[in-house]
């Protein structure tokens with residue numbers, strides 16, 4: 602019997618409950634004690650699963666993570682619940698009632714789609730991963746909506762489904778895979794499959810070059826809590842060529858208006874740091890227009906403006922000082938202002954924030970933010986604090 606099968610027995614489930622909150626430091630002692638009453642194999646499976654569940658809390662929340670089953674790769678590769686729920690809602694709003702989830706992994710997306718009321722065929726070729734996805738559908742009471750099939754996705758007939766969703770494996774033997782053709786299955790296969798379906802969503806790495814986005818796709822970059830998580834290529838949304846940046850938890854979506862690059866302008870009173878999804882989606886010009894600003898430098902995604910105009914798509918800072926890059930001057934200025942808490946942000950600078958903080962040794966009751974960047978090509982420091 603494999604580990605998962607052991608854990609699904611009544612004895613395995615009871616043991617999983619018992620070891621749920623085991624701290625890593627206690628594991629050895631707990632294992633020794635439990636092995637007196639349970640098979641060693643089951644004890645180590647339960648402790649291993651408890652550890653995976655603890656790791657999964659950040660993605661799935663304590664309640665779901667505590668009921669679900671994981672494999673090490675499955676936790677790593679699964680979509681976090683917030684992003685999966687957003688995408689599932691969008692599919693539902695597009696009228697999708699059934700979806701073929703091709704490359705379902707342990708079922709992160711399948712669960713979210715089922716919870717949005719979508720019937721899911723979830724396919725993965727890895728036998729253990731497929732079994733875990735099935736266990737998760739059951740554990741979360743979604744088995745009636747999720748059918749799990751162990752198969753190669755390239756051999757699955759998706760006719761009859763309202764949509765296909767593909768989340769290819771992006772990790773090879775040596776870490777993350779950047780070339781979309783090296784995904785498993787390759788992006789070209791996913792696009793071909795998408796074009797045959799009424800609607801489709803393909804999850805890709807956020808670093809995907811814009812040139813490889815097919816003309817018929819809408820491309821959406823998604824961040825959660827300011828961290829860019831993924832890009833999605835949507836098909837059949839009626840908006841080919843559209844570029845969007847969506848910020849969770851909102852959700853707030855900025856839709857590209859095809860603006861040309863914003864011009865460079867002198868440093869104003871405010872600096873706007875666009876969200877990573879906005880930057881990856883190449884929508885800095887849209888944010889610049891929204892705040893009535895321009896760029897500090899033609900190659901850097903910092904926007905500067907004279908007025909504070911709150912926008913969800915960028916963090917605003919009020920700038921108090923603008924100096925050429927010079928550590929001694931920064932140190933003197935921070936001493937004068939009694940700055941003890943220094944946040945270092947950088948774009949277009951090779952300086953290591955930690956090293957800078959060590960050199961300037963901030964001391965005092967005040968806080969400040971320093972931006973290490975370039976202003977019209979020259980290394981510069983802008984000092985300020987969050988606005989509003």
Ligand SMILES: C[S@@+](CC[C@H](N)C(=O)[O-])C[C@H]1O[C@@H](n2cnc3c(N)ncnc32)[C@H](O)[C@@H]1O
Nearest residue numbers: 679680704705706708709710726753754768785
């Ligand atoms: C990134 S994971 C999917 C994660 C999933 N969306 C989630 O949220 O849990 C990709 C999965 O694709 C599967 N896979 C890769 N190539 C496949 C193929 N040709 N057929 C079926 N599954 C495949 C891998 O086994 C892996 O579980």
